[in-house]
Amino acid sequence: MNPEALKLWRAPQWAFSILLALLGMLGPFSIDTYIPAFAGISQSLGATPVQMQQTLSAYLFGFAFMALFHGSFSDSFGRRPVVLWGLAAFTIASVGCALAQSIGQLIFFRAMQGLSTGAGIVVSRAVIRDVYPPSQAQKVMSQVTIFFGVAPAIAPMVGGWLLVHASWHGIFWFLTGVGVFLWLANFFLLPETLHPTQRQHFHIKNLMAGYWKLGSDPRFVLLALASGIPFNGMFLYVLSAPVFLGDHLGLQPQQFFWFFILTISGIMGGAFVSGRVAGKISPKRQIRNGFLIMLIIGLLNLAANLVFKAHVSWALFPIAIFAFGWAMMVPVVTLLVLDLHPDRRGMASSLQMFVGSTANGLVAGVISPLVMHSTVALAASSVLMMCLGLGAWVFIRRKWPEIGQHVVNV
Incomplete structure (x- = not known):
């Protein structure tokens, strides 16, 4: 934690939370905004x-890929420069997408978007822990989690509206405007939160030593798996929404918003509870409760799909409850990840995000196309991904029972 943290932000905490939350939501929001325009593009x-x-x-x-480096760079050069350069690159890439004249150009600029957007979410997590002690950091992390989880749910709705009222080009011009707005907001408002005495020397040997230190720590790897993989139990349904909602549940596109409203409500409710109990119950208990909710509702959802034909009257609620459980536990796991190696918080955030985003990529490119045509396969895959995260957490608790026992003030 920055020894001068109390001097860094004089405005209300909620304003700082919003600034960091907007940074954190840019990456997941940019993933799905253009999906409704696939046919038009x-x-x-x-x-x-x-x-x-x-x-x-x-x-x-x-x-x-770039999530591996954003946090490491911020450990050496400071949080603020990495955020501003990332937002600038994202804005340029969004212009390129809007002006693309061929599919090759669009693929290139989408890759450039991906390389740059991770700066916001990776660095914002490190910023939170730079400024706030653990219990307060959990409250802010919970607020950021709301935006992180809500972003992929509302992005298709925004993209669909822009497609109808403008064109697919308009979606990327909108993202350009978002990039400009966030760059200006962070240029004028975001303080440098990494104290000069806490900066790491930037050279290859030191960088590789940091990656080895974290990557060879089984506690870190397992916590990253526990935080990154369960999200896909919900994200799978978001990626499969056109088939799941349209083909299986018989909803019209204009009715899809019910799914997103329920999912968003679950995320907001879970994150709210996480923030309310911060400092009141132990991290391990909160994580256990979140996983228990996801496990019970995941198994009930699988059983219901095995016995009954999926129907809109009940099929959307298990996903919302699953989202509630995920949002309850993920802020706590994230803080445990960041506090394992306090001198490498930026790098820890990078590697944690790398694990999660790699899992997201595999789900989007491989798992979702394979299972989206069966509600049973969707439910089973959701449970399986949650169980991978749960298994990692159970192993940690048995091997290192002190982790999550109490809030560590470092």
């Missing part, structure tokens, strides 16, 4: 379905 640029999928994969794997 394909027709306009003469692209095949495989090429359209490549525009998504290029973004996701660019995001995952």
Whole structure:
């Protein structure tokens, strides 16, 4: 924590939370905003379905790759420069997407978007822990989690509205405007939160030593898995929404918003509870409660889909409850990740995001296309991904029972 933290932000805490939350939501928001325009872009640029999928994969794997470095750079050069350069690159890439005249150009600029957007979410997590002690950091992290989880749910709604009222080009001009707004807001408002005495020397040997230190720590790897993989139990349904909602549940596109409203409500409710209990119950208990909710509702959802034909009267609620459980526990796990190696918080945030975004890319490019045509397969895949995260957490608790026992003030 920055020894001068109390001097860094004089305005109300909620204003700082909003600034960081907007930074954090840019990455996931940019993933899905243009998905409703796939057909229009394909027709306009003469692209095949495989090429359209490549525009998504290029973004996701660019995001995952560069997520390895954003936090590390911020440990050496400061949080603020990395955020501003990332936002500038994102804005330029969004202009390139809007002006793209071929599918190859769109794939290139989508990759550039992916390479740059991770700066916001990776660095914002490190900023939170620079400024706030653990219990307060959990409250702010919970607020940021609301935006992080809500972003992929509302993005298709925004993109669909822009497609109808403008064009697919308008979606990327909108993202350009978002980039400009965020750059200006952070240029004038975001303080440098990394104290000069806490900066790491930037050279290859020191950088590789940091990656080895974190990557060879089984506690870090397991916590990253526990925080990154369960999200996909919900994200799978977002990615599969056109088939799940349209083909399986028989909803019209204009009715899809019910799914997003319920999912967003679950995320907001879970994050609110996480913030309210910060400092009142132990991290391990809160994480256990979140996983228990996801496990019970995931198994009930699977059983219901095995016995009954999926129907809109009940099929949307398990996803919302799953989202509630995820949002309850993920802020706590994230803080445990950041506090394992306090001198490498930026790098820790980078590696944690790399694990999560790589899982997102695999789900988007491989798992979702394989399972979206069966509600049973969707439910089973959701439970499986949650269980991978749960298994990682159970192993941690048995091997290192002191982790999550109490809030560590460092």
